[in-house]
Amino acid sequence: MTATAVNARRLIFPALMLVVGGGWQAFTGIAAIAHGGYFTAPAGYAFEFNIAAWGWVHLIVGVFAIAVGIALFSGRPAARLLALILASASLIANFLWLPIEPGWSIAVIGLDAVVIWALATAGGDRP
Template identity: 35%
Template sequence: MAGWIGFAGILMVLLGGLSVFEGLIALLEDNYYVVTPSGYLLFDITAWGWIMLIWGLILALVGLALLGGASWARWVAILLVSINVFSQLGFLGNTNDTVWLLITLTLNIIVLYALIVRWHESQRELQTR
């Protein structure tokens, strides 16, 4: 697998794993995520936990498809990572999760960079092999 495509695939699997852990924490530890006066959830914590768990699995599967060389996975990954940026903004109101937000947003942006800006370099590398 070409460098940037493989890198994006590995980061997608990592992002999916992080989302799975967010979902598991919401499901197993009821008081971990507390709604603050500056923010609110559209779902209860259990529903949000299931959504994040399923979302994380989808992200990881698309990341594995990227690693496997599936051509459809590039555009699906770009769409899902773009949506994932907004799902991670749910942590914006809580000052305790600022570092978490910065890490996940940075990883999302790196994946987008690898899939959009560096795609042609990776494609040339794949064709010369």
């Protein structure tokens, strides 16, 4: 088995979790854009943007996470690096979204942490 095939097998779990997390993120974005009145920011929240703007942030991060998750199935190092960046961006976006939708944010933050851990520990063959 080639080194690329071994790396691809080690990245199946984080790739799948990134696609699932990206889907959750995209659906949150669509819900915030379509039904912004459902989500409300607490008074005095430091990152108080328009809810539709937060929706666009979540939708964009989610769509990119899905695309990078699919690319991660190839096992290429560039896809792995992009996946780490996207999972980190998703984690930060959901941390900032935490006061608006705490339950959903905690679930996605946990999923992103698992993806980052899986990507960081799925090392390839080292000499």
